Amino acid sequence: xxxxxxxxxxKKNWTQADLAKHIGVSRQGLNSIETGKFIPSTVLALRMAKxxxxxxxxxxxxxxxxx
Amino acid sequence: MExxxxxxxRNSIISALIYxxxxxxxxxxxxxxxxxxxxxxxxxxxxxxxFSIYIFKYIKSFAVMDEVKQRVQLEAVVIGFxxxxxxxxxxxxxxxxxxxxxxxxxxxxxxxxxxxFYFVGWGISVKKYGV
Numbered sequence: 344x345x346x347x348x349x350x351x352x353x354k355k356n357w358t359q360a361d362l363a364k365h366i367g368v369s370r371q372g373l374n375s376i377e378t379g380k381f382i383p384s385t386v387l388a389l390r391m392a393k394x395x396x397x398x399x400x401x402x403x404x405x406x407x408x409x410x
Numbered sequence: 411m412e413x414x415x416x417x418x419x420r421n422s423i424i425s426a427l428i429y430x431x432x433x434x435x436x437x438x439x440x441x442x443x444x445x446x447x448x449x450x451x452x453x454x455x456x457x458x459x460x461f462s463i464y465i466f467k468y469i470k471s472f473a474v475m476d477e478v479k480q481r482v483q484l485e486a487v488v489i490g491f492x493x494x495x496x497x498x499x500x501x502x503x504x505x506x507x508x509x510x511x512x513x514x515x516x517x518x519x520x521x522x523x524x525x526x527f528y529f530v531g532w533g534i535s536v537k538k539y540g541v
Contacts, residue, residue, distance in 0.1 A: 371541040372478030380539050381478050 345404045348377045351395040366390045418471035425464040433457040437518060482535040489531025494524045 352362055363373040366387060375381040383391070385399075392399045436457045440450060472483055501515050515523075 368476035368478065369541070372476045375478050375539045375541050378540065381481065384477055387477060 344379055344382055344409065345406060346377065346379065347402055347404075348373075348391065351397065351402065352377075355395070362391075362394070365394045415471075415474045415476075418467075418474045422464070422467045422471040425460070425467040429457060429460040429464040432460045478539055478541055482532065482539055482541060485535035485538075486528055486532035489534060490524065490528030493527035493530065494520075497523055497527075 348362070352359070355361075357365075359373050359377065360370045363370045366373070367390070368376075368387065372381070376383050376387075388399045388403060392402050395402065436453055439445075439453055445453065472480060475483065497515075497520070501510070504510065513519075
């Protein structure tokens, strides 16, 4: 699973701590999501899409190998 | 929200320390002193109560963790549980062959092994998710 969280964060000039606070997770937790180690729940993905004013599909994409 | 998570985590850690602080002296007391059965049972009940409180606080803190931390705890418990069951199975089968080593694998030691396996699981999970 790929994501564009880092790009969206950079657009808003937010640190990981800023975004973490907005979506209600720990900074370490957000880092784990951003680096693709943890796949977030639908609720968290939707919350993230909402704060970035985008869609979940734009934020998260399947890898080519994932079909 | 963040404050309530911190409080829940702190309460969980404090209750774990209280449990440890009651369990170790209880084992020491029962090992080195001879008490009547009613007194022994009262002494035994103390760590049972503190452990129950710890589990209650742990479950409460689990409920307010973010989902990454919940996953880490869940995997730690799953790995700890699976390894404990594996150890129990091995000990049972060995005991059927007449092989036992209560010095390392008595009931008291099994509690220690169980905790060790939980921390092994926790370490694996923390490394996996990088938290």
